[in-house]
Amino acid sequence: xxxxxxxxxxxxxxxxxxxxxxxxxxxxxxxxxxxxxxxxxxxxxxxxxxxxxxxxxxxxxxxxxxxxxxxxxxxxxxxxxxxxxxxxxxxx
Amino acid sequence: xxxxxxxxxxxxxxxxxxxxxxxxxxxxxxxxxxxxxxxxxxxxxxxxxxxxxxxxxxxxxxxxxxxxxxxxxxxxxxxxxxxxxxxxxxxx
Numbered sequence: 001x002x003x004x005x006x007x008x009x010x011x012x013x014x015x016x017x018x019x020x021x022x023x024x025x026x027x028x029x030x031x032x033x034x035x036x037x038x039x040x041x042x043x044x045x046x047x048x049x050x051x052x053x054x055x056x057x058x059x060x061x062x063x064x065x066x067x068x069x070x071x072x073x074x075x076x077x078x079x080x081x082x083x084x085x086x087x088x089x090x091x092x
Numbered sequence: 093x094x095x096x097x098x099x100x101x102x103x104x105x106x107x108x109x110x111x112x113x114x115x116x117x118x119x120x121x122x123x124x125x126x127x128x129x130x131x132x133x134x135x136x137x138x139x140x141x142x143x144x145x146x147x148x149x150x151x152x153x154x155x156x157x158x159x160x161x162x163x164x165x166x167x168x169x170x171x172x173x174x175x176x177x178x179x180x181x182x183x184x
Contacts, residue, residue, distance in 0.1 A: 041133055042131050045158050045175045045177055049158055049159070061158060065156075
């Protein structure tokens with residue numbers, strides 16, 4: 001899965017990521033991945049659920065992976081662990 | 093899976109749920125489920141990742157499910173959709 005089919009969830013409104021996902025599918029992709037870290041994980045689940053239930057009758061969540069990433073902390077003198085999630089959505 | 097093996101994630105500190113999970117396993121369970129709704133979803137992922145990486149070398153996340161639940165809103169005159177997650181952790 002290259003980055004083209006990936007939606008990175010940040011601080012924008014939930015619906016703007018849902019729209020990005022819809023655009024992905026309407027441009028011909030059969031699969032998209034929603035990625036998020038830390039507090040944005042809840043939003044990533046919302047995006048997948050809203051897209052699946054409200055907009056894409058023929059889509060389903062086929063895989064959900066979580067992992068722990070090490071990020072440099074703001075002071076640059078060490079690392080902080082942060083959880084991340086990858087949700088794969090497929091259209092039939 | 094009955095409620096006995098389920099950790100419901102609320103507003104307590106992340107580590108208190110990690111400890112509840114450890115207690116679950118040390119009392120003989122081979123499987124536990126972490127459940128959360130809304131913003132607590134990110135915390136549920138943290139709990140699973142911390143337990144797996146820091147405390148339970150022989151544990152793994154075997155399943156992650158998401159769904160949309162309908163909750164009565166505060167005014168009692170309608171329902172609000174909220175996303176939820178269920179993370180299953182198994183000890184080998």
